[in-house]
Amino acid sequence: MSRRRTLGTKKKIALLVSAATVAGGGAFVMASTSNAAPTPKSASESTVCLGLATALGNNQKFIADQRANPDAQSEARIANREAVVAEIKRKQEASGCAVGESAQDSQTAQPSQPAQSAQPPAASAQPSQPAESAPAGDTGDGAAASGQQVCNGSTVTLSGEGGAPAASSNQFPAGTKLKVTNLDNNKSTTVEVTSVSGSCALLNNAAFEQVREPGKFLIRRALIEKVG
Numbered sequence: 697m698s699r700r701r702t703l704g705t706k707k708k709i710a711l712l713v714s715a716a717t718v719a720g721g722g723a724f725v726m727a728s729t730s731n732a733a734p735t736p737k738s739a740s741e742s743t744v745c746l747g748l749a750t751a752l753g754n755n756q757k758f759i760a761d762q763r764a765n766p767d768a769q770s771e772a773r774i775a776n777r778e779a780v781v782a783e784i785k786r787k788q789e790a791s792g793c794a795v796g797e798s799a800q801d802s803q804t805a806q807p808s809q810p811a812q813s814a815q816p817p818a819a820s821a822q823p824s825q826p827a828e829s830a831p832a833g834d835t836g837d838g839a840a841a842s843g844q845q846v847c848n849g850s851t852v853t854l855s856g857e858g859g860a861p862a863a864s865s866n867q868f869p870a871g872t873k874l875k876v877t878n879l880d881n882n883k884s885t886t887v888e889v890t891s892v893s894g895s896c897a898l899l900n901n902a903a904f905e906q907v908r909e910p911g912k913f914l915i916r917r918a919l920i921e922k923v924g
Contacts, residue, residue, distance in 0.1 A: 734792065736792060736793055736794040736795065737792055737793050737794065738793075738794050738797060739793075739794075739797055739799050742791075742792075742793065743912055743913075743914060743916075744791050744793065744911060744912060744913055744914075745788070745791065745792075745793035745794065745797070746799065746913075746914055747853050747854075747912060747913025747914030748784055748787055748788050748791065748793055748913050749788075749793070749797045749798050749799040750798075750799050750800070750851065750853045750913075750914055751784050751853045751854050751855065751856055751898075751913060752781060752784045752785070752788070752796075752797070752798040752799075753798035753799045753800045754800070754853065754855070754893060754894045754895045754898060755777050755780050755781050755784065755855065755856060755893075755894065756781065756798055756894075757800060757894035757895075758773075758777055758866075758892070758893050758894035759774050759777050759778065759781075761894060762774050762777075773891075773892070776857070780855065780856035780857055781856075783856050784856050787913075843921060843922070843923060844921065844922055845919065845920065845921050846867075846868075846874070846896070846897075846920050846921065846922050847867070847896035847897050847918075847920040850895070850896045850897065850918070850920065851914055851915060851916050851918060852876060852878075852897060852898070852899060852904075852914075852915040852918040852920070853895075853898060853899075853904075853913060853914050853915070854898065854899055854900065854901055854904040854913060855893055855898040855899065855900050855901075856900075856901065857891075857900040857901065858900065858901055858902070859900060859902065860902060861885060861887050861899075861900065861902040861903035861906060862887050862888055862889070862890040862891075862899075862900050862902075862903060863876070863887045863888065863889050863890070863897055863898060863899055863900070863903060864889065864890065864891040864892060864893035864895075864897075864898045864900070865889050865892070865893055865895070865896060865897050865898070866892060866893055866894055866895060866896065867896050867897075868889050868897075868922065869889065870888075870889055870890055870891065871888065871889065872888070872889040872922060872924070873886060873887070873888050873889075873922070873923050873924030874886070874887060874888075874889060874897055874920055874921065874922060874923065875920070875921040875922075875923045876897065876899060876903070876907060876915075876918060876919070876920050877907070877918065877919040877920075877921075878907040878908070878909070878915045878917070878918060879917040879918065879919055880909060880915070880916070880917055881907070881909055883906065883907040883908075884907060884919075885899070885903050885906040885907050886923060887899065887903045896920070897920050
């Protein structure tokens with residue numbers, strides 16, 4: 697006569713608890729994996745991140761310049777730009793970019809300069825040409841004639857400042873009017889320089905919105921003209 701072995705109540709409870717623990721552990725691992733934060737994108741991986749990094753770099757350069765060569769208004773300017781830097785970092789985080797990554801706006805490329813360097817021979821043969829060839833150059837000191845292309849080779853990004861459409865510049869004094877055209881979508885805006893920045897031409901938030909492409913914080917192909 698065989699005897700059937702049965703599990704006691706305590707053993708049954710212990711087995712159920714063990715099974716629940718294993719299942720719970722697996723669920724925890726799956727949840728942890730699915731909720732892992734994505735790796736932030738760098739400026740080299742995203743145009744959006746590059747635009748924000750450039751804007752951050754330009755503002756940081758401006759702050760550094762103000763601290764190196766302070767004047768009566770430097771403290772107020774630095775406080776304003778520090779608030780702008782904080783806002784740019786918030787946009788970096790919201791866009792999935794590496795927070796705090798900065799890049800300086802390069803103005804070393806001057807597309808129009810090679811053509812100018814090839815002109816002197818023709819100009820020497822035409823005595824009347826030198827006076828006409830002068831407006832074609834970008835002196836970079838704010839002395840450009842009205843209607844002249846300036847900031848050759850410079851990309852355009854936002855300064856991060858609020859208010860009505862305006863620009864800031866390290867080459868043109870307040871009151872100068874600049875026309876900025878985004879050659880990728882043919883949108884343009886004419887704005888007045890109202891403050892100093894660390895770049896040839898930066899647009900504040902309102903002005904940048906008038907010419908930007910959706911989701912982008914950098915204009916790679918820009919035509920900048922001094923119109924007043």
